[in-house]
Structure formats: C-alpha cells, structure tokens
Amino acid sequence: MRTLLGPLALAAGVVLLAGPADAQGPIRIGASLSLTGTYAEPGTYQSEGYKLCERDLNAKGGLLGRKVEMVVYDDQSQPATGVRLYEKLITEDKVDAVMGPYSSAISEAVANVTEKYKKVMVAPLAATTSIFKKGRKYAFMVISPAEVYLEGLVDIAAKRKLKTIAIINEDTLFPKASAQGTEELAKKAGLQVVFKEAYPKGNQDFSGLLIKLKAANPDVLAAATYFDDAVALARQMKELDVTPRMTAVTVGGDLPKFQELLKQTAEGIYGASQWEGALPYPGAKEFFDTYTKEFKHEPSYHSAAGYAGCILYAEGVKKAGSLEADRVRDALLALKTRTMFGDYQVDKDGFQVAHKMVLLQWQEGKRVVVWPDDLANGKPRFPR
Amino acid sequence: MNVVVTPAMVGQVILSGILSGALYALVALGLSLIFGVMRVINIAHGPLLMLGAYVTYFLHSQLGINPFLTVPLSMAALFVVGLALQRALVFRVVGAPELSSLLLTFGISIALVNLVQLAFTSNLRTVEYLTGSWIIGGLALSKPRFIAFLFAAGVTALAFAFLKFTRLGKAIRATSQSREVALVCGINVARIHLLTFGLASALAASGGALLAVIVAIQPEMGSVWTFKSFLVIVLGGAGNYPGALLGGLLLGLIEQLASLFLTTQLSEVVAYVLLVLVLLVRPTGLLGGRSA
Numbered sequence: 001m002r003t004l005l006g007p008l009a010l011a012a013g014v015v016l017l018a019g020p021a022d023a024q025g026p027i028r029i030g031a032s033l034s035l036t037g038t039y040a041e042p043g044t045y046q047s048e049g050y051k052l053c054e055r056d057l058n059a060k061g062g063l064l065g066r067k068v069e070m071v072v073y074d075d076q077s078q079p080a081t082g083v084r085l086y087e088k089l090i091t092e093d094k095v096d097a098v099m100g101p102y103s104s105a106i107s108e109a110v111a112n113v114t115e116k117y118k119k120v121m122v123a124p125l126a127a128t129t130s131i132f133k134k135g136r137k138y139a140f141m142v143i144s145p146a147e148v149y150l151e152g153l154v155d156i157a158a159k160r161k162l163k164t165i166a167i168i169n170e171d172t173l174f175p176k177a178s179a180q181g182t183e184e185l186a187k188k189a190g191l192q193v194v195f196k197e198a199y200p201k202g203n204q205d206f207s208g209l210l211i212k213l214k215a216a217n218p219d220v221l222a223a224a225t226y227f228d229d230a231v232a233l234a235r236q237m238k239e240l241d242v243t244p245r246m247t248a249v250t251v252g253g254d255l256p257k258f259q260e261l262l263k264q265t266a267e268g269i270y271g272a273s274q275w276e277g278a279l280p281y282p283g284a285k286e287f288f289d290t291y292t293k294e295f296k297h298e299p300s301y302h303s304a305a306g307y308a309g310c311i312l313y314a315e316g317v318k319k320a321g322s323l324e325a326d327r328v329r330d331a332l333l334a335l336k337t338r339t340m341f342g343d344y345q346v347d348k349d350g351f352q353v354a355h356k357m358v359l360l361q362w363q364e365g366k367r368v369v370v371w372p373d374d375l376a377n378g379k380p381r382f383p384r
Numbered sequence: 385m386n387v388v389v390t391p392a393m394v395g396q397v398i399l400s401g402i403l404s405g406a407l408y409a410l411v412a413l414g415l416s417l418i419f420g421v422m423r424v425i426n427i428a429h430g431p432l433l434m435l436g437a438y439v440t441y442f443l444h445s446q447l448g449i450n451p452f453l454t455v456p457l458s459m460a461a462l463f464v465v466g467l468a469l470q471r472a473l474v475f476r477v478v479g480a481p482e483l484s485s486l487l488l489t490f491g492i493s494i495a496l497v498n499l500v501q502l503a504f505t506s507n508l509r510t511v512e513y514l515t516g517s518w519i520i521g522g523l524a525l526s527k528p529r530f531i532a533f534l535f536a537a538g539v540t541a542l543a544f545a546f547l548k549f550t551r552l553g554k555a556i557r558a559t560s561q562s563r564e565v566a567l568v569c570g571i572n573v574a575r576i577h578l579l580t581f582g583l584a585s586a587l588a589a590s591g592g593a594l595l596a597v598i599v600a601i602q603p604e605m606g607s608v609w610t611f612k613s614f615l616v617i618v619l620g621g622a623g624n625y626p627g628a629l630l631g632g633l634l635l636g637l638i639e640q641l642a643s644l645f646l647t648t649q650l651s652e653v654v655a656y657v658l659l660v661l662v663l664l665v666r667p668t669g670l671l672g673g674r675s676a
Binding site: 035036037038040041044171195197198199200202203204205206207208209211212215216227228231232235236238239240241257261262263264265 | 387388389390393396397400401404498501505506507508509510512515516517524526527528529598599600602603604607608639640641642643644647648649651652
C-alpha cells in the first residue's frame, strides 16, 4: 500500500488539476476559407490571421476560461462549397461558433446558412454593403465596404483639379459594388465619368476595352479588379500606351506580390488598402512583427482583418459573458473600439461605419500610404 | 459610354484579335486531333496547357532560360505526360461512348489542377520577361503577344507539315478518317492513339508556355482555355484540322471586335451565341466535320 500511495496521490493530483478547466472542452470556432482556387492568395492570408488570433487568445487564457480551437475547411473559392461546409460545421461538427470566409461572394452565400441556424458570424472579409442590408441579424462587418474603396483616389483627383474619370470592373459582386460606389463618389466630387465598362471574370485580353478607354482619354482610371486581371490589365495598359494621370486597382494593387510580379510595370499605380502595418493603430506594429516571424512573410490587410475579426468576436463573447448568439449579437452591436486594424463600430444592421480605407501608391518598389492625410506617410506622385 | 470608333481603333483591335486567335488555334488544334483521331473529348486540355506554363515558369525562374526558348522543352515534357496519360488511362475510353471520355478526362483535369495546387500552391506566378510594344504605322504591337504569335504560327505550321508530309502524320490523318480502314492498311492504331495524345498535349503545352509570358500563371488558368478550345473546334469543325486554324482566328477576332463595338462583357456572350448559331445552321462546323 505504501509504495502505491505516492503514485496514486500524484495521479489524483493530476486528475484534479486537469479536471474543471477542460470540463467542457475547447470552444470550437468553425470557418471555411479559400485556401485553393482563384482567391487562394488572400484566402490564405486570412487563414493565417485566424491562426494567429487562435494562438494569441489561448496564450492569454482562452475565451471564457476555455481553450479556443479553430476548425477551418477549404471552400476552394467557391460559394456553393462554402455553403455546404458551413452546413457541415454547424450541423455535423456542431461547432460552438463561426467566423466568416473570404470575399463578399462567399460571405453572402454562407450568411444564409448562419442566419438560418442563428449563429453570429463576424465576416471580416465581406466588403459588399448589400450583404448587411438584407435584414440579417447575426452578420457583422469589419472592413470598409466596397463602395468606398477608391474614396482616396477620387478625393486626391478632385483636390488636384483633375476632370475626367474612367471606371472599369470585373463583372462579379465586389468589383461591381466598388465601381458603383466610385461612380457616385466621383459624381459628388464633380468629376465627369467618361467611360464605364465591365468585363467577364477570367478575361485575359483587354485590348478592345483599353482602346476605347484610350480614346476617351480620362485623367483618372479606377479599375475594380481582383488579382490576376489587375496583372493582365497593367501589362496591356503599358503595351497600348494607356496612360491616365492616376490609375488605381482595387484588390491586387495593395498585395505585396503585385510589385514582385510586375516590377517596373507596377510603378505609380495606386492600390486601396484596408490596412497597412505602418499605420498608427494600437498593436499594429506588434501584430506585423509577430505575424512576419510566424509565417515568414509580411501580413496583408486580409491577414489583419481576419485577425481583428476573430479578436472582435472574442471581445463580443467576453462582454456578453456567454456564447449565446443573441447576447453576443447585442454586445457586438454596442461595441465601439479601435483595434490594430482600425476603428470598429456597426449600425443596427451590423454594417461597418467607423473603419477607414487608405490609398497607397507604388513608389520605387515600395508601398507608400498617400491618403488620408492623418494616416499618410508620403505624398502622391504624378509622373504625367 | 459612347466612344467614337475610328478605323485606327478597329485596326488595333483586329491586330489584337489575330494575335490571340493564333494562340486559340494552336491550343485548339491539339483538342481537335484528340477528338478526330480517338473520338475522345478531352476536358483535361486546359490543365495540360497550365502544366506547360508551369514548366516554362520554373525553367525560367530556376535556370534563367529565356522563356521563349523553353517552348520546345515544355512541349517535350508534356509530350511524355500525354503519352503516360494515354497509356494509363485514356486508352480505356477510346471508342467508348462520348460520355465515358468526358467523365474520365474531367476526372483527370480535377486531379491535375489539384496536384498542382498541392505542389506549387495557388499563388500567382508571372514571367516578367518582355513588356511593352512596338509601334508600327500607328498601331501598337504588343511585344510578348507578337512573339507568342510568331511561335504559335511556327508550331502550328510545323504541326500541319508533320500531318501532311510525314508518314506518321499521314497515318494519324488516316486513323482520323477511319479507324477500321487504317487497321486494315496495317497501321498500328494503338500506337497512333498514343502518339496523337502526346502530340496534342505538346501543342497544349506550347500554348501554355507562350501564355506564361502574357498572363498570370495559376493552377486554374487552363479552364477558360478548355472552353475556348471547344468553341473553336465547334466553329471550325471537330476533327477538321485547318478548321481549328480558322475557328481560332475567328474567335479571336470576334471577341475583340465585340469588345470594341459592344462591351467586353458581351464579347463572351457573342462568342457563345455564334456557337449556338453554328450548331443550329451548320453543326459540322464552318469547314465541315472530320476530314484530312
């Protein structure tokens, strides 16, 4: 008996220590992300943001005293696949909570699922206004909407007394919304829209479009794009000598790879960014450094938005003191804060009203923030 | 937005249409060969093109080889891949109902795209080699697209010469006309099938290699090319090899002219409307069906 007492006591001690803390198991947060397919680049950045959030939350003791565990599937950049996966996460895997996927298109599709099961979903990479204006109660927006992506471009153009603008877009949800918003902003600022056209997804030859655009001779070109079309467009503009005084692309121009891929052709092009590591937000620099060390490359705004979205959800849960959807929802509706990603405040529809976009320009191979003035670290250059 | 269309603009767009048309023709020729000789509908054609693009990318970025000079290397590599695919899988559906070949090649295409995604990730790659254009008579001639055009024309010409003048080429055309008669004539039909699939893969790869300098390289880049190749061979006549040439150029021109006179969004629609019209009015294609 004596020889057994020691080990028995030890075993009992271990059981006691391990017991209550894990009695309910970890909080499982499910999501589908575009790890492969057309959106793989930004989708992967977002997944890394989620991973880092999971790590940081657990390092600080978890959520409601429990560990956080993210369950992520690959929706292959397909909305239909995302829908299927969220159904699976909620009904089969029975996750405790969900986070949003990449892109407006997929977020819109899966929001139907999360609303059906009354699960709060912070959708950190959904930038389309309409998603949040359909009477949904449990969807929350983190980033600035598509419509204001190129607000900086229009503002700088108006201040510089440029007169005409051309607007082109890929014929899908987010770029369409972005183009529309830019058109409204341009008209309000007194710019004349001299050319407006959409092109199909996967289009690789922009000759016809660019020829017409060149004839219209705009001062400014606002191109609502994704990544691969931004590359093809920039190259063909160079070939056909289409040279507006300012050219901006939406998704693509801000990604670190844009310049790596296009080198000199990227010079002078503006990109819209939801976030830059150099911005004076609390914790932005720490996030930037930790992320770069962990994943061996710099974070993009998709990384930061993913991270912030997850942190904001955790904040909501903490304030509500529970995982219960309606309590978390109320907490998130009332929440007003500034994270490493920027300001957060939503209206009664969960639509983001506080966060600001920045406009950056590629200058000598570097991304320089040129708008708004209080966040800028450089001035826009006008080669022509 | 109404922009006044000038003759110079039309000229520019026609030029672009011809440049892209040549690439369409090159890639579609491979598809036409496979269908003509084996009655196999090769959905994996786009992914084969994509593999060719990756070969060029890696040869250029790792070994510093001039991307245009990688074309024969890319072709050789995919010739072997094509042989392997035919030997292992495709031969099973030759002569089987078209649905079988559709399903098999569809499966192959999914497998290829996913393998590449696993191996190389979906990160966009580019070959930034030649940019800008030459200005000739007021028209801008895109440097990478023009060089690609020259190569495409060259490879297509070689392919046609091969088909017309060499014994093997004649054997391929014979098998295309009639498998049974070819057998009777002593042609090793199984070997011809093998060679044809390899050749077609090589042609797709050459298209990919040339595209590598023009567009962004990623695992899904081939899918739009599979569609367009089908469009081309329906237009020109499935199994009709000169038809692929005509169909390719036609598609390139139609897309760009529609983009100019209507909108770029509609240019895709116009191409498909034309497809439907051709199927209704002349289902064997503009130059007629399988022929030598």
